[in-house]
Amino acid sequence: MTTVEQILEQALALSVADRLALIEKLDLSIPAEGSHPEVENTGSAEFATPELAAKWNDEVERRLGAYDRGEVQAIDADVVLAELRARLATKMAEKRAS
Secondary structure, eight states, rough: OOOHHHHHHHHHSSHHHHHHHHHHHHHHSOTTTTTTTTSSOOOOOOOSHHHHHHHHHHHHHHHHHHHHHTTTOOEEEEEHHHHHHHHHHHHHHHHHHH
């Protein structure tokens, strides 16, 4: 078993809250694109096909337009992440209980 596999096994034994904290700390430890030789700097998102890239661009424009017209409101990222973490914790607890 490799070191990574051993660490993963230990991490999976942690509580959901501890795993979420670990995920956050690992995420923060990853350097930004271009600041480290192991991190590839693509400059933009890559898509499987040009058609998919065009569709995603259309979707981004649609969402920005809706925001600019006041049809939707922005939600603070910290609020969204907290809600997602709570939902994930609930799902994981339900899964363990079943």
